[in-house]
Amino acid sequence: MQVEVTTDEDGFKGSWFAATIIEPSGEDEYLVEYKTLRNDDDTEFLRDDIRACNIRPCPPEIIVVDGFKVMDEVDAYYNEGWWVGVIAKVLINCNYVVYFKEYDEEKTFKHADLRTHQDWLNGKWVVPSEV
Missing domain, CATH: 2.30.30 (SH3 type barrels.)
Incomplete structure (x- = not known):
């Protein structure tokens, strides 16, 4: 399942990363594989156990034809x-x-x-x- 995940770690607050749920990994937790983040030696995509409350579906696309405005x-x-x-x-x-x-x-x-x-x-x- 394609999802987005977030974390409360310093330096990552307010961010969402594309990932795929691999399998359940505990009570209310899932093993995910990121689509853009790679491991330290850059040999494969990073995997992590993420709490369900930090996982959401990928948002639907909203086409912005006239551009964004200040305060959007x-x-x-x-x-x-x-x-x-x-x-x-x-x-x-x-x-x-x-x-x-x-x-x-x-x-x-x-x-x-x-x-x-x-x-x-x-x-x-x-x-x-x-x-």
Whole structure:
């Protein structure tokens, strides 16, 4: 099953990584294999035991035709995962400055490296602006 996983480890808060569930590995825990993260010697994809509360289905794609606006909540693809941020500035050529509150940091992204942020709540995908 294709999923996204998160962790509370320092340096990874607010991020989601694509993975595949391999098998149950304990009570309320699953062995997953990441799709982008590799082991230390770069010979295979990283595997890890992840608690069920840190696993969600892959979000559906939301097409953003008119571009993002300042204060839109987005996920930015960076360091092999999706990181939750907010559009701080709209630049030319479909580029954006995204602010990451968790790290008090800004980075510039192309439109193709952003997606509308969605939360998995009570078994449904919800766009925060709709809550």
